[in-house]
Every structure is written in C-alpha cells, then in structure tokens.
Amino acid sequence: MFEALFYLLIFPGGFFLVLVGLGFEWLDRKLLALFQRRVGPPWYQPLADLIKLFSKEDLLPKGGNELVATLLPLLSLCAVLVAGLYVPIAGFTPYSFEGDLIVILFLMSVPTLAYYLAGIISIGIYSILGGGRSLLQYFSYEVPFLIALSGPAVLARSWSIEGILTAQFTLGSFVLFQPLGFILALVGLIGKLKRDPLDIPSAKSEVVGGSLTEFSGGKLGFWHLAMNIQAVVGIFLIINLFLGWTKLANPFVAILVFFLEFLVIVGMLSSASAIFARLRIDQLAGLGWRILVPLSLAQILFVILMGV
Amino acid sequence: MIKNLLDKTYRWAQKNSLWVIHFNTGGCNGCDIEILDLLTPRYDIERLGIIAEASPRHADVLLCTGPVTQQTSAGLWQIYSQMPSPKWVVAVGSCSNTGGVFYGSDTVLGGVDKILPVDLYLPGCPCRPEAIIEGLLQLRERISKDG
Numbered sequence: 072m073f074e075a076l077f078y079l080l081i082f083p084g085g086f087f088l089v090l091v092g093l094g095f096e097w098l099d100r101k102l103l104a105l106f107q108r109r110v111g112p113p114w115y116q117p118l119a120d121l122i123k124l125f126s127k128e129d130l131l132p133k134g135g136n137e138l139v140a141t142l143l144p145l146l147s148l149c150a151v152l153v154a155g156l157y158v159p160i161a162g163f164t165p166y167s168f169e170g171d172l173i174v175i176l177f178l179m180s181v182p183t184l185a186y187y188l189a190g191i192i193s194i195g196i197y198s199i200l201g202g203g204r205s206l207l208q209y210f211s212y213e214v215p216f217l218i219a220l221s222g223p224a225v226l227a228r229s230w231s232i233e234g235i236l237t238a239q240f241t242l243g244s245f246v247l248f249q250p251l252g253f254i255l256a257l258v259g260l261i262g263k264l265k266r267d268p269l270d271i272p273s274a275k276s277e278v279v280g281g282s283l284t285e286f287s288g289g290k291l292g293f294w295h296l297a298m299n300i301q302a303v304v305g306i307f308l309i310i311n312l313f314l315g316w317t318k319l320a321n322p323f324v325a326i327l328v329f330f331l332e333f334l335v336i337v338g339m340l341s342s343a344s345a346i347f348a349r350l351r352i353d354q355l356a357g358l359g360w361r362i363l364v365p366l367s368l369a370q371i372l373f374v375i376l377m378g379v
Numbered sequence: 380m381i382k383n384l385l386d387k388t389y390r391w392a393q394k395n396s397l398w399v400i401h402f403n404t405g406g407c408n409g410c411d412i413e414i415l416d417l418l419t420p421r422y423d424i425e426r427l428g429i430i431a432e433a434s435p436r437h438a439d440v441l442l443c444t445g446p447v448t449q450q451t452s453a454g455l456w457q458i459y460s461q462m463p464s465p466k467w468v469v470a471v472g473s474c475s476n477t478g479g480v481f482y483g484s485d486t487v488l489g490g491v492d493k494i495l496p497v498d499l500y501l502p503g504c505p506c507r508p509e510a511i512i513e514g515l516l517q518l519r520e521r522i523s524k525d526g
Contacts (some may be wrong), residue, residue, distance in 0.1 A: 109423040116428050122392035123439070128463035130436060190429070197434075280434040287436040287463040287511070 078165045084156040092299035095306070095337065102341035117299070124292030132285050135192040140286070143189045144293035147182035151301045154178035158307045159232055161329040162318030167233040172224055175232075175308060176217060181262065182301055183209050186272070189294075190282030201281030202353055205272035208262055211359030212269070216259025218367035221302040222252040222314040222374045232311050241314030246313045248377065251368045253313045255363060257339060260305045262355075264298065267344030271352050306336045383443035392466065393439065394522045395428045397515065400462070404455050404491065406445020410472035414442060416508040429515060435461040437452035440518070443491045446474040446481045452494050458497060459495050467498045472506045479504065 079085060094119040131140055157164070157171045165372025183205060190202020207369045223245045225239030226229050239245055262269045265281075273281035280286075284292055310317065314332045319325040350358070401414055417424040418431060434437045435458045447455060459468070470491045473479040478489040491497050496520070503516045 104423070104425060110426040112425050112428055113395075113421075119392045119428060122388060123396040126389035126392060127439075127465070130461070130463050216452040229483075280437060282380045283437075284434045285436055291437060347418035 078156065083160055083163070084152055085156075086151060087160075088155045088300050088303060089296065091303050092296060093121070095303050098301050098334075098337055098342050099302075100293060102338060103345055106342065106345040121296065122197050124295065125147035125289045127288040129288035129290060132194050135190050135285065139192050140290060141186045141248060143192075144286075144290050144297060147185040148293055148300070149299040150178045150181035150185075151297055151304055155304045155307070156302060157232070158304055159236060159311055160307060161322070161325040162236065163221065163322075164233055167201070167231055169229070169231045169234070172220070172230050172232055172235075172312075175304070176220065179263065179301065179305065179308075180209070180213065182297055186265075189286070193282070193285035195285045197279040197284045198282050201272045201278045201284065205265070205282060206280065206356060207352055208265075208269065208271055211356045212259045212262030212363070214257050214369040215267050215359060216263065218364070218371055219249075219252040220312060221254035222249050222309070222371055225371065226374050227377060228378070232308075233318075235312055236315055238317045240318060244313065244315045249313075249370055249374060251366055252374075253309070255367050255370070256309050256313065257336075257343075258363065260302075260309060261307060261340065261343060264302050266302075266340065268347035268349050269355060270349060271355060274349060302340075306333060306340075309336060384404070384458055390523055394476050397427075397429045397440050397519070398432045398438050399429055399440045399442055399502045400432050401435070402455065404443055404445045404451040404475070405448040405487075406472065406474050410444035410475070412459075412474050413508050413513065414444065414507045418509060422508050422512065424444050424512065424515075427512075427515065435459075436463060438453070438462055439466055439468045440515075441466065441468045441495075442471055443468065443495075445469050446478045446484075447485075447488045447491055447494055452462055452468060455491070455494055467516060468495050469499045469501065469518065470497045471501045471511060471514075472496055473502055475499045475502045477486065 081087065091316060097112065097114055100116070101111040129135055135225070140205045157175055159167070187202045187206045190198040191203065225233040226242075226245060226248065228233060229238065265271075265273050267331050272278070273283065278284070283291060286294060310329065310332045317325050317329045317332070381526070403411055416422055440484075441459060441462065443455070452480065457518070459466070470476050474481060476490050478487055481487040482489065499514050499518055501510055503510055
C-alpha cells in the first residue's frame with residue numbers, strides 16, 4: 072500500500088517527474104541561450120514561471136466551456152504522469168508488463184489530442200488555427216515516430232521496455248543497429264513536443280499562442296507542466312529504447328549512465344532548435360510522408376531481415 | 380502566517396517572471412526597435428526572466444510605445460482588459476509618456492495615461508535599451524515591495 076503510494080507520488084511518478092520536468096526546461100533554455108551567446112535564465116526560472124502562473128487571474132473568453140477547459144490540461148498532465156510511471160528510470164521499473172511500450176505510446180498521444188480540443192473549445196480564431204495545425208502535424212510525424220519506436224521492440228522480440236533493455240545488454244545498444252530509427256524517433260519527439268523547428272501549432276509570429284492563446288493563469292501553468300513532463304517521458308523512452316545500458320548491477324553507475332544519456336539527448340534537442348528554422352505546415356507534411364515514412368519502413372525492413 | 384508566506388512566494392515568482400507584451404499605439408517604430416534590442420544577445424533580457432509573449436492572456440506587463448491616437452485607443456483598452464491581473468503598464472518613450480511631438484494634434488489623445496493606469500514612465504526619443512532594462516528592474520523592486 073505505502074509502496075504503491077510512494078511509486079505513484081514520489082519516485083517514478085509525481086514529484087520526481089515534476090522536478091525533472093522543471094529541470095529539463097531550465098537546461099533546454101540555458102543551452103539554447105549559450106548556443107546564441109546569451110547568458111540565459113537562472114536555475115529557478117521554470118519554478119518562478121509556474122508559481123507566477125498559478126498566482127494569476129484565470130480568464131476564459133465568453134462562450135468558452137469552463138469545465139472542459141479546466142479538464143483538458145489536467146487530462147494531459149495525468150496521461151503523461153501515468154506514462155512516466157511505466158518508463159524504466161536507470162533500469163528501475165516497478166510496474167513492468169509485456170506490452171507497456173504500447174500503453175506509453177498511447178498515453179503520450181493524449182496531450183496532442185487534448186491540445187487540439189483546447190483550440191476548438193476556447194473561442195478564438197488563433198486557437199482554432201493552432202488546433203487544426205496541431206492535428207495536421209500529428210498526422211505527419213506520428214506514423215514515422217511509431218514505426219521507428221517499434222524497431223527496437225521487433226529486434227528484441229519483446230514489447231516490454233524491460234525486455235528491450237535486457238536484449239540491449241546482450242546485443243549492444245540498438246542505436247548501433249538502427250541509427251536511422253534513432254534520428255527518426257528524435258524528429259518525431261520534436262514534432263510531438265511542438266518544439267523548434269516543428270513548433271508550427273504554437274508559432275508566436277504566425278498564430279500568436281496556438282491553441283493556448285486564450286488560456287491564462289493556473290490552466291496555462293498545468294499546460295506548461297504537462298508539456299515539460301511529456302518531454303521528459305519522451306526522452307526517457309528514447310534512452311531506454313535506443314541507448315540502453317542502464318540496467319546494470321551497480322545502481323550508482325546505472326544512474327550516472329542514465330543521467331549522461333539524458334544530457335546527450337537534451338543537447339541534441341536544444342541544438343536542433345538552435346540550428347534549424349521553423350518549417351511550414353505543408354513542408355512538414357511533405358517531409359513526413361515523402362521522406363520520413365519510407366525511411367522508417369526501410370529501417371524496420373532492415374531490422375526484420377536482421378532478426379531472421 | 381501561512382497566508383503571509385504564500386503572498387511572499389507569489390511576489391517572488393511574479394517579480395522573477397515578468398512576461399511582456401508589446402503594443403504600438405501609433406508611434407514611429409523607433410522605440411519598438413529598441414525593445415527588440417532587449418531580446419538580442421547583447422542585452423539578453425531572458426536572464427532576468429523576462430520573455431516577450433504574443434498573447435495578452437499570457438502577459439503580465441504591457442509595454443506601450445507611441446502616442447495614443449483616436450484609432451488605437453479602443454484597441455489599447457481591449458488588450459489591457461484581456462490581460463489577467465496582477466498586471467502592470469509601462470509607457471516607453473516620450474510619445475507614450477505625454478504625446479511627445481504629437482501633443483495637441485487633432486487625432487492624438489496624448490500619453491497612455493489618458494486611457495490606462497501607468498505604473499512606470501520611461502522617457503527618451505527613442506528610449507535606450509539600457510533605460511528600459513533599468514525601468515523593468517525598478518518595476519521588479521516595486522513588485523517585491525508592495526505587490
């Protein structure tokens with residue numbers, strides 16, 4: 072009983088994920104600032120932003136549905152928190168079962184759909200535009216993302232992340248066998264998190280704030296928190312599926328390896344947003360269906376042939 | 380006791396995370412370029428936790444530039460009323476403070492304080508980026524003192 076509560080509220084879920092989510096936001100912004108030769112925000116910046124958002128007035132335009140607008144950010148926060156409970160952290164996973172990868176992939180796409188609905192129900196031209204764009208973006212990146220993430224599962228002959236970790240311990244990191252799949256998974260993750268260069272649904276200079284244009288106060292705070300935790304869970308997932316080597320006998324070495332791999336992935340995401348300019352939505356749809364999907368199919372064909 | 384502590388935490392957070400929306404009420408674009416300078420690596424306003432936001436519902440501070448004309452006065456009021464409180468208004472540049480060289484014109488009402496309660500006046504034509512940073516730092520101090 073107490074063990075379950077501890078898992079749920081403190082270590083793999085709840086408090087730990089919030090803390091790492093805030094830390095991720097700071098690291099990302101600081102790295103981007105350093106790439107641009109700026110100083111960047113202090114370490115407490117994401118925390119101050121969050122507390123400030125909760126201290127502010129909560130407005131919604133006339134005609135917007137208050138109940139649904141409150142439930143949507145909470146729903147996406149819950150979905151990513153539950154997903155975080157199933158992702159192994161430094162090889163530690165309390166509730167592993169065969170097929171938890173599929174559950175995580177399903178839970179990770181809940182925030183995108185909630186984001187779309189948020190755009191539709193908050194009355195405003197920019198939020199509706201942002202919502203429509205987010206759905207279009209979802210159809211562009213999700214297919215190559217899912218195919219790329221099923222590569223490790225096919226290679227390890229297991230749909231549980233723990234099984235994939237064990238297989239990597241004997242075979243070697245899966246990024247060696249499927250570097251293409253690793254890059255596709257990163258591109259898909261960038262699309263999922265609506266980060267630069269795929270921040271098409273929330274582009275400030277085009278659609279003001281995307282779906283979240285009309286959100287303020289605590290609701291906006293929950294949205295920010297949900298997106299940060301989604302980023303952390305996505306990064307943890309890619310670490311476990313492609314880099315591996317975190318299920319070691321010595322827990323301290325495992326934590327160190329996990330942390331270093333986390334830093335590597337965050338650095339890759341930040342440098343991607345520093346290097347590339349934003350794509351148009353038609354460019355993204357073209358890139359997704361003409362280039363990324365055939366590449367991911369070639370990758371999975373290679374994996375299947377390798378396993379035979 | 381707990382209320383006091385909560386109040387202090389909120390003030391600390393509000394002071395350290397001022398999200399800014401910028402609105403030109405009909406100026407010459409000079410002060411707007413100086414505001415854009417704040418985002419560049421040389422001045423880097425993000426180190427003070429200040430971000431330029433595009434939606435008034437996300438913003439805490441309204442940075443106004445230019446004299447208030449008859450045409451923009453309704454829009455200015457609308458943007459201000461869309462911002463969630465607590466919110467602050469900063470008038471950047473001489474035109475925004477008093478109407479500047481356009482004072483007395485038929486189509487110009489005057490400074491921003493004709494329409495909105497202004498918290499901070501930053502004179503200059505155009506107002507230099509250093510002066511804007513100095514002003515925003517004073518605003519931070521005022522927030523931490525009396526909310």
